Amino acid sequence: MPNNSETVPEVACVEDITKAITQLAKKDEQLTYQAVLECFYEHIINNVSDLDAFEKSKASWIRRINQVATICKVDLAHQQPTWKTVNEVLRKKLSSSPATEPASSSFKSPLSSSKSPSPLKTTLNEKDKVEFERMFATLDKSKFWILKASIEEAKRNDLPIDSIESVEEKVMKFAMSCNFKHPGHSFIVDLDDGNWDEVFSPAELEEMEEFGAPLLPPIDSKVSEKLNELAKLKTAKEAYNFACRLDHDPEEEPLMAWLMMSISQTAYQFLKKNNLHISNYLEADQQYYLWSFISTIFHGTESIWPLGKEKSSNANATANNSKRKLSAVNEICRKAMGRKMDTVYIGGDVELGCMEIGKSAADQTKEIKDGYIKMPLVMKDMLLNIANKAPSLVHNIHITGYSINGTNICMLDVDSPKGYITRVRRTRSLPYPSDRDTYVIRMIPLLRLAATAMAKMQNTLDTYNHAEIPLASSKSRRIVLPPCFHPTSTASTATSKTTTSSSSSTTASPSSSSSSSTTASPSSSSSSLSKGSASKRQKTKQ
Known part of the structure; x- marks a missing residue:
């Protein structure tokens, strides 16, 4: 009887499973046994000598996947996988000569042959541009945002008023290029x-x-007063003692309780010289040791909850599934998950903001991908979710986010000030204290930032809670804001990943599932973005 340890090699399989789980987790999708198994079918087939040995090794593969998922701290959906594809390919391998057709030529791993395009390099085709034009044509031009600066420029150049382009029209021209x-x-x-x-x-x-x-509204007056007193101190130890002396009622003054705990906790880390190696902290360590104060400020509100551990956004999931329809000519699409964020801020039945953390400030690619693509799109879906429920609020609400890279943080403010435009504004990047001598001068702006973000989220929640949700037909909804645009290249990739698992139970030729993959070339626009963002950060935003 074959030994399972021969069929499932200890080191090799763990490496393959770890690689598969790590790469799939980056795609922000719910992980299943089926998806993980499909990533290394080749390895399974090449390590099986006969069908009996394969049947006896199935439980070992599932056990190995569970062990690696536990180590990687990844949740797996416990859905029974189908082994039909492996069975079919294995039968072909065993029935043919190994010298004429190796198993690797009859099956391509989805990870190696059907890679998703990078968010920075997703190409557009003519169909995408036609679809974008069609969406633009549905907008009401009378609601477009015409800037006063555009009008003044037209007057200086003696141009007719009707030649002035709105913000939407300028965005349209840029997008088409x-x-x-x-x-x-x-x-x-x-x-x-x-x-x-x-x-x-x-x-x-x-x-x-x-x-x-304004991007930075006033914060609580008592918190501001205490921060002004803190600014007179010099060292982390003085700040720690200051926090211990703060007189307050934790039930009646939750913000003062937060301020006391935040200062004492963060200052305590700097009481010993060179005992804080923050540059070596992992993302989870940063979230819970360095930046916990930006979430614990909500513990006293009883209305806003910070949900961490990479929670997926419900608003983004709703937007992603907005076009699902009953099976008819085509089968109904599988439900898509929302993008995972390091923290999502929830208030009642709506999402008010999010946070993304990157371990290293030197990783500019991750900063651009998360801070300039992922977060704005997800935060717009949060804004749109509220606006669709209460259309009258579309220009009165703000979604707030934190983008943390290494030991630097900035706040994002997403709103729709006028027309159909979603605006993204940012604060200047703020550094975390590096030692006990810089603690006070670096920590005060960070605490002000946390108080500002909380005030913005609380104001949005209060505005939403006091707004009437109109009674209307589901078909009478007007366009409040255009939805986020998804090119066909990303849609086809998602479809490919959806059909990969289903095709394994319906066809003996799995290689067709990877035929829709797209290979993209580097984006010129991302380099321009990084140059512009670098120069913009030199400005001081009041």
């Missing part, structure tokens, strides 16, 4: 994105930055 997917296709204008410097004049960009509610 792009060869790669850009947030502009979702009518998102991130004012730190250097691409917009070539679309709008400096006066127009300044007006868009300053229009409407």
Whole structure:
């Protein structure tokens, strides 16, 4: 009787399973046994000598996957996998000569042959541009946002009024000129994105930055007063003693309780010289040891809850599944999960913001991918979810986010100030204290930032809770904001991944599931973004 240890090699299989789980987890999808197994069918087939040995090894493979998933701290959906594809390919291998047709030629691993396009390099085709034009044509031009700076420029150049282009029209022209997917296709204008410097004049960009509610509203007066007192101190030990002396009622003054605990906890880490090696902290360590104060501030609100451990966004899932329909000519699409964020801030039945953490500030690619693509799109879905429920609030609510890279943090504010535009504004990046002598001067702006973000989220929740949800037909909904745009290349990749598991139970030829993969070339727009964001960060935003 074959030994399972021969059929399932200890080291080799663990490495393959770890690689599969790690790569699949990056795609923000719910992991299943089926998806993991499909990533190393070749390895299974090449290590099985006969069908009996294969049948007896199935339980070992499932056990190995469970062990690796536990080590990687990844949750697996316990859905029974199908082994039909492996059976079919294995039968062909055993029935043919090994010299004429090796198993590897009859099956391609999805991870090696059907890679998803990078979010930074998702190419557009003509069908995408036609679809984008069609979406633009559905918008009401009378509601477009025309900037005063555009009007003034037209007057200076003696141009007729009807020649003035709105923000939406300028975004449309830019989006049509792009060869790669850009947030502009979702009518998102991130004012730190250097691409917009070539679309709008400096006066127009300044007006868009300053229009409407300020980026940094006033914080609680008592917290501000105590922070001003803290600014008179010099060292972490003085700050720790200051926090211990704060007189407050934790039930009646939850913000003062938060301030006391945040200062004492963070200052305590700096009481010993060189005992805090923050550069070596992993993402989870940063979230719970360095940056916990930006979430614990909500513990006293009883209305907003920070949910961590990479929670998927429900608003993003709702948007991703908005086009699902009953099986008819085509089978109903599998339900898509929302993008996973390091923290999602929940208030009642809506999402008010999110947080993303990157371990290293030197990883500029991750900063661009998360802070300039992933977060703005997910936060727009959060904004759209509230606006669809209460359309009258579309220009009065703000979604707040944190982008943390290494020991630096900035706050994102996403709103729709006017028309169909979703605006993204950011604070200047703030560094975490590096030693006990820089603690006070570095920590005060961080505490102000946390108080500001909480005030913005609380204001959005209060505005939503006091708004009437209109009674109307489901078919009478007007376009409040255009949805996020998804090119056909990403859609086809998602379809390929969806059909991979189902095709293994219906066909003996799995290689067709990878035929829709797309290979993209590097994006020129991402380099412009990084240049623009670097220069913008030099500005001091009041």
